Amino acid sequence: MKVTKFISIFALGIGLVTTSPLRPRQAPQASIGEWDIVGDSQVAAMHIVLASYKDIYIIDKVEANKIKQANGSPAISAVYDIETNQVTPLDLTTDTFCSAGSFFANGTLFHAGGAENGLGYNPGYQSARFITPTDPNPDWMEIPDGMVTSRWYPAMATLPNGNVLSAGGPPQPQPISFPFLVDAMPYNLYPFVHVMPNFENKQLLFVFANTQGILFDIETNTVISKLPVLPGGIRSYPLTANSILLPLRPSLNYKPTIMICGGNTVMEITSPAIASCGRIDPTDPNAQWEMDNFGGTGRVMPDAVLLPDATVLYVNGAGTGFAGYHSGPKDNPLYVSGNPTLTPFIYDPETKEWNTNLAPSTVPRLYHSVATLVSDGRVFVAGSNPQPNVELGTEFPTEYRVEMFTPPYLQTGLARPVINSVAGFTTLNTQRIDVSYQQTVEVQVTKGQTDSFITAAIIHHGFVTHSQSFSRKYVMLKVISAQYDPNNTNNLTLNLEMPPNPTILPPGPSYLYILDNGIPATYSVALTIGFPTT
Missing domain, CATH: 2.60.40.10 (Immunoglobulins)
Structure with missing residues (x-):
């Protein structure tokens, strides 16, 4: 695990008119959400980030996407305008395959790492990339050798002091020894990392890989505590689960709760995905996992979205298998995951109840799928590319269709503030x-x-x-x-x-x-x- 000197940020919160908890949920409506195919991403969406109230940046790996950048190479990054559903290519020179990103405090997005060269692109292993959404004509600025060492499948987290931590990412000035990721092998790529709230200005992290997690003090490079093993199977890439820090509440003194859902038990194509979740407060001296059934359906590679009403939307993923590309020819592919999970679930952290009576999507979203909340309360869903290159006309093609999911709270018929x-x-x-x-x-x-x-x-x-x-x-x-x-x-x-x-x-x-x-x-x-x- 390494630390590099730059600032990245994210902010969230819900404030209440009274000192009570969130208003009790209204009785379930007949509305069950709605899916709309709204556009074409032009670039396969392996990574996305909400860059402004209307713009989403899309980043892919090097492959022959639909549109080209200024030098004629296939574009691997673009801006998607939510209001017009139009796409504008952005210019890059290095491969961004399985990298990571985070914001500086001044609003500049930092993006780091990548993979091998191809299609006119240079290797991206040591590349550092920057883009500022508020610029008049934003585009990427790159430093191809901007990192000390090569990084692939890193995780990032902004620290309270404004630096950015990268687990498996760029070191400065020297890598920091982190035996936990060695102990978690072979399932230690894209580890789960969350900054823990406290009132002592400590830089405490929850870090999880494979089946286990720790509470870690980044300033002293000390493991504060080792957490119990999360039962049920393996939760990190390529038996990919989802980890989320649930909404922090002033009424609970910002007590943190981590929730990890899904994954699989073995790297076997027909193995059913894990149908369980675990909740834990990593800062509790007697921390124990509280188990849940993930709404009754197993998922590997699920995406979770924190909705404005403090509930969690789960979309995308598969019912069997694991993350990775298919083998075999296009007309007879062998996919390593299948049984797409098309029906979204909504989880209420207050009541610990699942709403599974939601409208299903018609678009399978497997390996390299993404989802994010946008400014108007809908959810942007894109991606799915379970093959090493662009392939169309196959069972699970490179997916360029963009969907918007309208949650039930936008279907009540009531006026919006x-x-x-x-x-x-x-x-x-x-x-x-x-x-x-x-x-x-x-x-x-x-x-x-x-x-x-x-x-x-x-x-x-x-x-x-x-x-x-x-x-x-x-x-x-x-x-x-x-x-x-x-x-x-x-x-x-x-x-x-x-x-x-x-x-x-x-x-x-x-x-x-x-x-x-x-x-x-x-x-x-x-x-x-x-x-x-x-």
């Missing part, structure tokens, strides 16, 4: 609004319903790849007060308290969501959280 201003800014999402830790921020909204219950959330959606979302967090915000406009009782002035310190929410880009009775506003608002200037 509207964010009118944040911290005095009435023009929103043309620039990020700066806020500070512990700051009380004024937000003016038009409520959606007569009997309103307003909550707020800052969400950093992370860098999504291989069933992970690096540095993603969701932190519930406190709503200190809510006052009606005497001239228009549909309008409210909220005072929201930002998270208390950078162990709970690292500095950098994030998105503020406002909800009324669990229904998100028409758009979230781009923020940057940081330390106050003096």
